[in-house]
Amino acid sequence: MHMGDADIAVVAALMGEPARAKVLMALLDGRALAASTLAAEAGVAPSTLSAHLARLVDGNLISVEVSGRNRYFRITRPAVAEALEALARLAPTQPIRSLxxxxxxxxxxxxxxxxxxxxxxxxxxxxxxxxxxxxxxxxxxxxxxxxxxxxxxxxxxxxxxxxxxxxxxxxxxxxxxxxxxxxxxxxxxxxxxxxxxxxxxxxxxxxxxxxxxxxxxxxxxxxxxxxxxxxxxxxxxxxxxxx
Amino acid sequence: MHMGDADIAVVAALMGEPARAKVLMALLDGRALAASTLAAEAGVAPSTLSAHLARLVDGNLISVEVSGRNRYFRITRPAVAEALEALARLAPTQPIRSLxxxxxxxxxxxxxxxxxxxxxxxxxxxxxxxxxxxxxxxxxxxxxxxxxxxxxxxxxxxxxxxxxxxxxxxxxxxxxxxxxxxxxxxxxxxxxxxxxxxxxxxxxxxxxxxxxxxxxxxxxxxxxxxxxxxxxxxxxxxxxxxx
DNA sequence: ATTACCATTCGTCGAACAACGAAGTATACT
DNA sequence: AGTATACTTCGTTGTTCGACGAATGGTAAT
Structure with missing residues (x-):
């Protein structure tokens, strides 16, 4: 109705899906990882993850580097990592199951x-x-x-x-x-x-x-x-x- | 599979819904607002917003204070506001329409x-x-x-x-x-x-x-x-x- | 060239969930 | 007392979106 606030919703929704969240957390070390690696990390089929990665790229949270037949993804800018850490501070630390x-x-x-x-x-x-x-x-x-x-x-x-x-x-x-x-x-x-x-x-x-x-x-x-x-x-x- | 990372996903999903995001942004000034006010702010029916507020309370992002027949909601802890600001830094600032x-x-x-x-x-x-x-x-x-x-x-x-x-x-x-x-x-x-x-x-x-x-x-x-x-x-x- | 591999696109299925109105439960006003 | 207000709960509807397998387009290996 009135104000010029940035809409948190779109970017938060990108992070709010379990598979995508796992991807982002895996990329939090700053390295570029291949799509197949990320698929294994997220626990979904390659085709599924491809769609997720496309949305993350479109949302400017991660970027692609093509190298041969592989595509490596990494977090675009530090602000993304900072937002992820801010959310991690908020998230309930799940109970420890194993030693x-x-x-x-x-x-x-x-x-x-x-x-x-x-x-x-x-x-x-x-x-x-x-x-x-x-x-x-x-x-x-x-x-x-x-x-x-x-x-x-x-x-x-x-x-x-x-x-x-x-x-x-x-x-x-x-x-x-x-x-x-x-x-x-x-x-x-x-x-x-x-x-x-x-x-x-x-x-x-x-x-x-x-x-x-x-x-x-x-x-x-x-x-x-x-x-x-x-x-x-x-x-x-x-x-x-x-x- | 392996690690004890906090799951960003649940908390990000809470912020990733347009109506809930509007609510949180409206509460970012720290004051407690009534449910009806928030419903107007978010632009949805009271019954719809009630469900959203319940989820936000359940997720420990906001808390309730009952005062008579009104219920006032506010952000529970500073870390929530910080995460919101971190996301705002990330979100695309939408183009200015009017003067x-x-x-x-x-x-x-x-x-x-x-x-x-x-x-x-x-x-x-x-x-x-x-x-x-x-x-x-x-x-x-x-x-x-x-x-x-x-x-x-x-x-x-x-x-x-x-x-x-x-x-x-x-x-x-x-x-x-x-x-x-x-x-x-x-x-x-x-x-x-x-x-x-x-x-x-x-x-x-x-x-x-x-x-x-x-x-x-x-x-x-x-x-x-x-x-x-x-x-x-x-x-x-x-x-x-x-x- | 042929084979193997990586990743994407497409079509379909199914579940999750936001939206609403109507009905229910409080509390306040007179 | 009765009536209005504030919010929630419930049942229904409809859309969105994530999941997968199969098929396609590229790239590397032999």
Whole structure:
């Protein structure tokens, strides 16, 4: 009747279907997955999933990359991942059935990927450390650039200090200067209820830590810390992880 | 098959129906509205809306307060409002049809309520000012209290300095010490792409500014600044508003 | 070239669900 | 008391939409 509110309904309906929701959650690690993989993940026939994927693409939540006879899908922009996490915070955590689920839930709270960067307890600890040792400083009261296409989700940023730049370069973290993606970004954690580091820097840091062999991906979103990683994180950042 | 992820689907489906979405958006100002009001807002028959409201209550997104023969519905917890705003950031802003819609959209970006506190350009400015004049300081690297029932949405907090306490007391802002609600909370703004002040303090501040006659509510979510408010905000906080 | 594989389109079936009006149950007004 | 108002429950109708298998168009392997 009167107002110019965005209609939540269409986008929420896209996420409100079980198969599509499973797809989106599977893509939450930021990687691109093939349609067949996603079909198995969602537990429906390929033909069924194809229709779902088409709707998600049409709704601009995911995008396609064709590679040979495969089609890989990934989440288009961070704002999508953020909305998913916001919904996950709301959703009732279903009761733990098996011991495996219990340990899985514990592991995912300890350290996981969120879109393409580090989340969970480790992600939060790491951000805190970077800020406390003044490698990052909070950038406040500066006008945000509003990019309706790409950057609708970015809200609060940090800037890298010169000490931070040096330290990360020493560690071997490489940033792509041509990327239009904001360097850092708040990302809100559903398990820790606090912020962790997103943005291009968060992504590059995760990549490097895996490269160094400090972290390993297993079971999609879960991250495991190696012995080298335990030592390295303690030496480099003073992060002592729980048992 | 394997994991303990929260199922986004059920909660997203609740928001994914046009009538229910309209209801939730109407309730985003934090006030409790009667069922008949909401029926008019959603544009469906009372009997239809009754079913929708029942489902929303069952899904723990809204709660009821009975008052005589009326039933008032409101959003249960801040996390719900946050998820709605996250979705609004994602949703395509539908094209402006009329001039009235244009001015309405401009007004809602200027200053509005979000749940029960101040948002929009004014809300963001106010938070910045409070932080810059060190009435609030960012509270970092402290373990968050995880309250699965009420406080699932709180992420990052500020603490009120002693100067801040004095200043706000002088202004006549009263806080209910018995409330279990966190004093401050980040809340992310879909129009400004930056944070504004939520939590009990954000709510109390809005209440007081309206009491003082500095701000007035009109048309549900829109807030207008009075002449007294313009002077008061400039004198008290140094906030100069645009034209 | 032929065979195998990946993904999409099409047609059909079935279930889920939103919509309404009518009837029922409260509560308020006079 | 009686009447009006506010909301819910119930029964019905109709549409939407997700599910699958079969068939089609491309791409890679041999």
């Amino acid at each position: 495996r689920q219990g340990t899985h839930a514990e592991a995912i709270r300890r350290a996981r990927t969120c879109y393409d960067h580090l989340a969970g307890r480790l992600g939060v600890e790491l951000l805190d450390t970077l800020v406390n040792s003044e490698l990052l400083v909070v950038e406040r009261s500066q006008d945000a650039i509003s990019d309706p296409v790409l950057g609708a989700g970015r809200i609060q940023r940090y800037t890298l200090t010169s000490a931070g730049k040096r330290r990360l370069a020493d560690l071997g973290v490489v940033l792509d200067p041509s990327s239009r993606r904001p360097l850092t970004r708040y990302c809100l954690d559903w398990s820790e209820q606090r912020a962790h580091l997103g943005g291009a820097l968060g992504a590059a840091l995760l990549t490097r830590l895996i490269e160094l062999g400090w972290l390993n991906r297993c079971d999609r979103r879960i991250i495991k810390v190696s012995n080298a990683g335990r030592d390295g994180l303690a030496a480099e950042f003073g992060i002592i992880l729980g048992p | 009235r819609q244009g001015t309405h959209a401009e007004a809602i970006r200027r200053a509005r309520t979000c749940y029960d506190h101040l948002a929009g350009r004014l809300g963001v400015e106010l938070l910045d000012t409070l932080v810059n004049s060190e009435l609030l300081v960012v509270e970092r690297s402290q373990d968050a209290i995880s309250d699965p029932v009420l406080g699932a949405g709180r992420i990052q907090r500020y603490t009120l300095t002693s100067a801040g306490k004095r200043r706000l007391a002088d202004l006549g802002v009263v806080l209910d010490p018995s409330s279990r609600r966190p004093l401050t909370r980040y809340c992310l703004d879909w129009s400004e792409q930056r944070a504004h002040l939520g939590g009990a303090l954000g709510a109390a501040l809005l209440t007081r500014l309206i009491e003082l006659g500095w701000l007035n509510r009109c048309d549900r979510r829109i807030i207008k600044v009075s002449n007294a408010g313009r002077d008061g905000l400039a004198a008290e906080f140094g906030i100069i508003l645009g034209p």
